[in-house]
Amino acid sequence: MNLTEAIQSVDMDKVIDRMNAYAISHLKSVGAKNFNGKEPIDFVGEVILKVMEGKRDWTKAQCSFTEFLLGCLKSEISNFFKTHKNIYDNELLDIPSSEHSSTDEDKRNQVFELLKQEGADDNELLIFEYWVDGITKPNEIAKDLGIEVKEVYNIIKRLVRRLPKIQTQVTNII
Amino acid sequence: MNNNIKSKINEALYNFYLEADESVINDSLKNDIPNLDEYNKKKKQIIFLAKAKAKQQQNAYLKELVDKFIDAINENIEKPVAVLKQLIQGNPSFALYRNLDKLSNDDIIEIIKDKNLVELLEQLEENDKSH
Secondary structure: OOHHHHHHHOOHHHHHHHHHHHHHHHHHHHOOOOOOOOOHHHHHHHHHHHHHOOOOOHHHOOOOHHHHHHHHHHHHHHHHHHHOHHHHHHHHOOOOOOOOOOOHHHHHHHHHHHHHHOOOOHHHHHHHHHHHOOOOOHHHHHHHHOOOHHHHHHHHHHHHHHHHHHHHHHHHHO | OHHHHHHHHHHHHHHHHHHOOHHHHHHHHHHHOOOHHHHHHHHHHHHHHHHHHHHHHHHHHHHHHHHHHHHHHHHOOHHHHHHHHHHHHOOOOOOOOOOHHHOOHHHHHHHHOOOOHHHHHHHHHHHHHOO
């Protein structure tokens, strides 16, 4: 499928909404407030243009167009933070760090404790535990728990809202 | 573990927004976008530009391929001509076409437009390299 066909095969309006929701969440989760004057939608626009200009090669992709675009966005945002590492490190270091010598298990417990302090319920903590164990797909989690995936979405929605609140401390822990 | 928790959170966010159904996405946007009009305006611009770029890219590929096929016909270069003949045979409107010299640029576009242009270009470039 070439690019023209790919772009016609999806509802770009909805794909951009999905990408933007992800960009907002990913950017918030870093804990920084300014992204070189860019809004999340600007990251989305830049990625889509790069794909359309062939700077990110869709023709070799083995996945759906939506998944490809979202994957490009993920790597674009990661690259942005790598490129501006110094700025964001400084911003995040404002909060004194502690527990530098913690073990993995300690770090995990500290993050759990922070989530609890922010009001996370048992379900949110359970989902977070799955994430930390490397099971990050809502469908897989739902299957494992024997519940509807919609329930998992609802729990993740709450968890996602809580993550930015603990992010600066988490950055110092992990 | 250092970057592990962070990368797992990133991975989980990615998977969530990839899988989540439309209502979940809409809910999260409703809460997080301060100016919906501004957002919708930017979204329209992105879609317009993306479609224009895709069309532009497609036209550039078509032009490059047409030039390569015309050159191959004129210089009687075996492999690209064979590729073109194969494509012609697969196209009912041109299946009985015998005389490649008579093909116009528009005919070639008609023959190749629905094919994977990037793959075709790669195929022809491979041939260029071997000569």
